[in-house]
Amino acid sequence: MASLRVPVNLGPRSYSIAISSGDADGLAAFARQAVPKSNRALVVVDAAIPQHADLVERNLQAAGWQTRRVTIPSGEASKSTAELSRLWDVLADWPADRKTLVVAVGGGVIGDLAGFAAATYARGLPLLMVPTTLLSMVDSSVGGKTGINHPSGKNLIGAFHQPAAVWIDTAFLDTLPEREFLSGLAEVIKYGVILDADFFAYLEAHADAIRRRDADAIRRIVARSCELKAVVVEQDEREETGLRAILNYGHTFAHVFETIGGYGAWLHGEAVAAGMVCASRLAEKQGLISAELTERQRRLLARFDLPIAPKSEWPIDPMIAGMYRDKKTELGRLRFILPTKLGHVELRDDVPETAAREILQTAS
Amino acid sequence: MASLRVPVNLGPRSYSIAISSGDADGLAAFARQAVPKSNRALVVVDAAIPQHADLVERNLQAAGWQTRRVTIPSGEASKSTAELSRLWDVLADWPADRKTLVVAVGGGVIGDLAGFAAATYARGLPLLMVPTTLLSMVDSSVGGKTGINHPSGKNLIGAFHQPAAVWIDTAFLDTLPEREFLSGLAEVIKYGVILDADFFAYLEAHADAIRRRDADAIRRIVARSCELKAVVVEQDEREETGLRAILNYGHTFAHVFETIGGYGAWLHGEAVAAGMVCASRLAEKQGLISAELTERQRRLLARFDLPIAPKSEWPIDPMIAGMYRDKKTELGRLRFILPTKLGHVELRDDVPETAAREILQTAS
Numbered sequence: 001m002a003s004l005r006v007p008v009n010l011g012p013r014s015y016s017i018a019i020s021s022g023d024a025d026g027l028a029a030f031a032r033q034a035v036p037k038s039n040r041a042l043v044v045v046d047a048a049i050p051q052h053a054d055l056v057e058r059n060l061q062a063a064g065w066q067t068r069r070v071t072i073p074s075g076e077a078s079k080s081t082a083e084l085s086r087l088w089d090v091l092a093d094w095p096a097d098r099k100t101l102v103v104a105v106g107g108g109v110i111g112d113l114a115g116f117a118a119a120t121y122a123r124g125l126p127l128l129m130v131p132t133t134l135l136s137m138v139d140s141s142v143g144g145k146t147g148i149n150h151p152s153g154k155n156l157i158g159a160f161h162q163p164a165a166v167w168i169d170t171a172f173l174d175t176l177p178e179r180e181f182l183s184g185l186a187e188v189i190k191y192g193v194i195l196d197a198d199f200f201a202y203l204e205a206h207a208d209a210i211r212r213r214d215a216d217a218i219r220r221i222v223a224r225s226c227e228l229k230a231v232v233v234e235q236d237e238r239e240e241t242g243l244r245a246i247l248n249y250g251h252t253f254a255h256v257f258e259t260i261g262g263y264g265a266w267l268h269g270e271a272v273a274a275g276m277v278c279a280s281r282l283a284e285k286q287g288l289i290s291a292e293l294t295e296r297q298r299r300l301l302a303r304f305d306l307p308i309a310p311k312s313e314w315p316i317d318p319m320i321a322g323m324y325r326d327k328k329t330e331l332g333r334l335r336f337i338l339p340t341k342l343g344h345v346e347l348r349d350d351v352p353e354t355a356a357r358e359i360l361q362t363a364s
Numbered sequence: 365m366a367s368l369r370v371p372v373n374l375g376p377r378s379y380s381i382a383i384s385s386g387d388a389d390g391l392a393a394f395a396r397q398a399v400p401k402s403n404r405a406l407v408v409v410d411a412a413i414p415q416h417a418d419l420v421e422r423n424l425q426a427a428g429w430q431t432r433r434v435t436i437p438s439g440e441a442s443k444s445t446a447e448l449s450r451l452w453d454v455l456a457d458w459p460a461d462r463k464t465l466v467v468a469v470g471g472g473v474i475g476d477l478a479g480f481a482a483a484t485y486a487r488g489l490p491l492l493m494v495p496t497t498l499l500s501m502v503d504s505s506v507g508g509k510t511g512i513n514h515p516s517g518k519n520l521i522g523a524f525h526q527p528a529a530v531w532i533d534t535a536f537l538d539t540l541p542e543r544e545f546l547s548g549l550a551e552v553i554k555y556g557v558i559l560d561a562d563f564f565a566y567l568e569a570h571a572d573a574i575r576r577r578d579a580d581a582i583r584r585i586v587a588r589s590c591e592l593k594a595v596v597v598e599q600d601e602r603e604e605t606g607l608r609a610i611l612n613y614g615h616t617f618a619h620v621f622e623t624i625g626g627y628g629a630w631l632h633g634e635a636v637a638a639g640m641v642c643a644s645r646l647a648e649k650q651g652l653i654s655a656e657l658t659e660r661q662r663r664l665l666a667r668f669d670l671p672i673a674p675k676s677e678w679p680i681d682p683m684i685a686g687m688y689r690d691k692k693t694e695l696g697r698l699r700f701i702l703p704t705k706l707g708h709v710e711l712r713d714d715v716p717e718t719a720a721r722e723i724l725q726t727a728s
Binding site: 081085088089092093095119120121122123124145147150151152153155156157158159160238239 | 445449452453456457459462483484485486487488509511514515516517520521522523524602603
């Protein structure tokens with residue numbers, strides 16, 4: 001079975017992403033290569049998927065690691081100082097040292113939380129990301145963002161801490177609910193729109209195989225998504241040049257949809273799907289692209305049953321107000337990532353509020 | 365009045381250390397150069413020295429900064445998750461963004477705590493170190509170590525986060541108690557022993573001027589200490605190659621003296637002073653140096669009323685046991701930084717326990 005490797009080139013913080021399907025035994029050898037001297041591993045796992053942690057622990061133990069496990073309740077609420085302290089306590093009790101590997105088995109919540117514990121214990125422990133959701137495979141496990149939430153904002157407390165390696169086994173997706181799987185595809189499609197027209201065409205041509213989770217197709221789209229994200233991260237590791245902002249295509253809208261919908265309304269990827277269509281329509285309105293590009297996105301998203309417009313009952317004013325609180329906002333001007341052609345986007349701060357308002361009014 | 369600049373060359377994380385005497389007005393211009401776009405500054409200050417924060421805030425405000433202040437109780441106990449959360453809350457309430465400058469006004473406790481808050485808010489805020497103790501001027505404010513304590517160990521929770529700039533005004537030392545001032549000199553002397561024989565000779569020749577806190581002499585020894593620390597940090601920013609360990613000369617002994625003496629017995633620099641003499645005697649015993657080098661250190665330390673031996677009532681066995689818990693220990697072997705000549709030290713793991721024991725027995 002073909003196993004793919006994607007390098008992330010960040011000088012002394014470079015690492016490799018392995019993408020395979022059903023190759024559980026390969027994990028320990030891959031980890032050993034990334035952290036040759038490590039002999040202890042703290043496995044942090046989402047409470048919903050203990051079987052994946054069993055597999056990971058068994059493999060690490062067979063390769064000579066001592067392991068401990070911490071199980072984290074599923075859901076965003078676990079990105080808290082309480083869960084962070086719990087991880088610190090387990091590490092301190094062991095005690096962990098700088099060679100202790102932290103292994104994050106789960107989706108974005110687990111990766112962010114375990115990653116932040118790794119970033120802040122003994123000024124930095126090596127981190128192995130083992131993403132088990134499509135969204136975390138193609139997005140949060142690559143790029144070094146770690147953190148927890150603060151009552152005042154999501155991800156407000158955090159650090160950049162690149163993993164030592166990322167192990168992606170698409171077999172983990174077998175346990176992923178259909179809606180979460182489809183939601184992850186929104187971010188995959190995003191990479192096509194912002195960076196790679198050929199990849200977008202590939203997604204159009206293979207939508208059926210992807211939807212039935214054909215292993216070859218999944219490995220391919222996960223690998224290409226990681227590659228594209230890596231290229232962006234390599235050029236703007238710490239979000240300083242602004243380049244990394246292009247990854248936020250559709251997200252100015254998506255964030256307000258998530259906020260106004262409230263917990264449980266939409267998954268992140270669902271909000272991003274509708275957000276991309278809105279951003280694309282905004283680009284049309286600004287004369288940047290033709291209607292056809294929006295239509296292609298809309299059609300592709302619809303093949304995965306993803307929403308292509310905000311809900312009609314959501315009031316416009318609070319959504320507009322929310323956009324002004326977006327972290328991309330500067331000097332009171334709305335900022336959007338807008339496509340100028342398939343495979344290319346730009347950060348624009350010349351979009352009038354009226355245009356954004358009109359998109360929301362006619363979309364819903 | 366001569367103002368000195370010491371560059372710390374760390375690629376994209378490079379910064380400058382300014383050393384002046386009584387140049388309070390220079391701070392804001394220096395900070396502006398380091399963080400051109402910043403317009404908010406959170407001033408974190410030790411409760412014992414509000415007047416220094418007044419000065420800093422006034423200057424930042426005159427230069428267009430909005431400022432807020434958080435006062436931290438003096439002492440090691442403030443390196444806690446409680447104080448850290450308090451800083452996060454103030455930043456989140458404001459709200460701070462990535463251009464908000466965190467300004468640490470105080471000694472090592474303030475620098476470590478405020479630095480860690482800066483490292484972990486919004487994945488990293490710019491940090492201006494304004495050390496007000498001699499120890500923090502020559503040691504903790506340079507090099508990027510930040511963190512808090514955990515019940516299981518000092519500095520167990522932390523991150524490397526290089527400051528954007530370090531502003532040292534030796535006039536801040538005017539409020540420093542004599543004993544703390546002298547304690548800081550132990551680390552200054554350490555730099556001479558480990559890296560610079562000429563500097564050691566300068567300290568011998570100017571001990572009187574230093575002791576009476578002559579501004580020119582103080583600026584010179586602070587600048588040289590920072591320069592020497594910068595050279596080490598530049599070559600081993602994240603304590604990976606082992607080079608940075610040479611900064612721990614005298615510290616294997618010092619840490620057990622601090623532990624066995626308990627809170628309030630010895631200041632850190634006092635423990636380091638006695639620790640250096642013990643390490644030097646150990647080097648003699650191993651045939652690495654002649655007795656004269658130990659004698660020169662002992663004489664110089666004594667001119668600043670620094671201890672040159674552990675207290676006689678301290679029992680040997682727990683001190684030996686403590687050395688095995690030192691973070692430098694590997695595979696159950698004691699490791700010491702030992703001089704081989706004035707201005708050069710090496711990490712040695714071939715010292716038998718009996719030798720260390722004998723030093724402690726005959727020293728006290």
